[in-house]
Amino acid sequence: MTEKKIPVLAIMRPESYREKSEAIARDYGFEPVYAPMIRLEGLKDEGFEPFVRRVIDGTSDYVVFTSANGITFTLDKLTEPDKEAFITALKKTRVIAIGPNTEKELVKIGIEKPFLPGDYSSEGIVEALCSEVKGKTVDLARSAFGAKVLIEGLEQCGATVYETHVYTLSIPEGTVQKELIERTLAGEVDAFAFTSSMMVKGFMKHAEKLGAGDTIKETLSGAVVGAIGTPTGNTLKKHGVNADVIPEEFTFEALIKAMKKEL
Numbered sequence: 001m002t003e004k005k006i007p008v009l010a011i012m013r014p015e016s017y018r019e020k021s022e023a024i025a026r027d028y029g030f031e032p033v034y035a036p037m038i039r040l041e042g043l044k045d046e047g048f049e050p051f052v053r054r055v056i057d058g059t060s061d062y063v064v065f066t067s068a069n070g071i072t073f074t075l076d077k078l079t080e081p082d083k084e085a086f087i088t089a090l091k092k093t094r095v096i097a098i099g100p101n102t103e104k105e106l107v108k109i110g111i112e113k114p115f116l117p118g119d120y121s122s123e124g125i126v127e128a129l130c131s132e133v134k135g136k137t138v139d140l141a142r143s144a145f146g147a148k149v150l151i152e153g154l155e156q157c158g159a160t161v162y163e164t165h166v167y168t169l170s171i172p173e174g175t176v177q178k179e180l181i182e183r184t185l186a187g188e189v190d191a192f193a194f195t196s197s198m199m200v201k202g203f204m205k206h207a208e209k210l211g212a213g214d215t216i217k218e219t220l221s222g223a224v225v226g227a228i229g230t231p232t233g234n235t236l237k238k239h240g241v242n243a244d245v246i247p248e249e250f251t252f253e254a255l256i257k258a259m260k261k262e263l
Helices: 015-027 048-057 068-076 080-090 100-108 122-129 148-156 175-185 197-209 213-221 230-238 252-262
Strands: 008-011 031-034 039-042 062-065 094-097 137-143 160-170 191-194 224-227
Touching (some): 008 015, 008 175, 015 252, 031 175, 048 137, 048 160, 062 068, 068 080, 122 148, 137 148, 148 160, 175 197, 191 197, 197 213, 224 230
Parallel strands (some): 008 191, 062 094, 137 160
16 A cells, blocks of 8 residues: 655744744644745834833823734843833733734733734724724834734724834745745645745745746645735735635644645
8 A cells, every 4th residue: 555645835934933833734744844935033113112111101002913923022122121011011001912822922921811803813903993992092013014904994993003113024045945946846845834925925036036936826726825814815816826725713723724624
């Protein structure tokens, strides 16, 4: 009897997620190939100090974190006394987490009951908060590539919104990225887990660098393509690729679980 081939899964998350991501992939019966298409870099814009002061002074009614990275990169910039004061103030503020991973990071620092919208997305946050934010101050701490729909939606609901960029994203260049494109073109990769729009752009940029922008779309059509969230699915569509899987729960594990069912 022929032994069934273990499907190869491309994971393109930032390097800091590697160990956890590979473990999840193996748990679901995949052989992971890791090639980060995104790099996270700390950023401190001119709005950072005013943001921290609003939270500590209690003038911020809502603080929204759209990723666990937003929390980490915020705290990394604070001195120990400010960090303590900031976390103490957050406990008295309505803190919003976009999903379970962000919630876990908040619980880790002592924010026991952050609010999670039913739909883990910018639209989900707007929908959940719209009826209560009129005349309130909302602070967003996130990447420099956050969707504008969150700011515009909350402002339309009557909130004063401040956005602070605490980190940015870039596309790493190297042999591992090139090798993933080459392996994809050779038909050696069975499934692709795209967890953000920026990741899609990074993957396509590397394919185009090898002169394989069109060929890669055909290759992907023969594989299982998974996306976290509708925005990521839409970005794939803009690049001529259809997502086979967009799980209802916006987590990496939910994505991998749903992709396994497609194989």
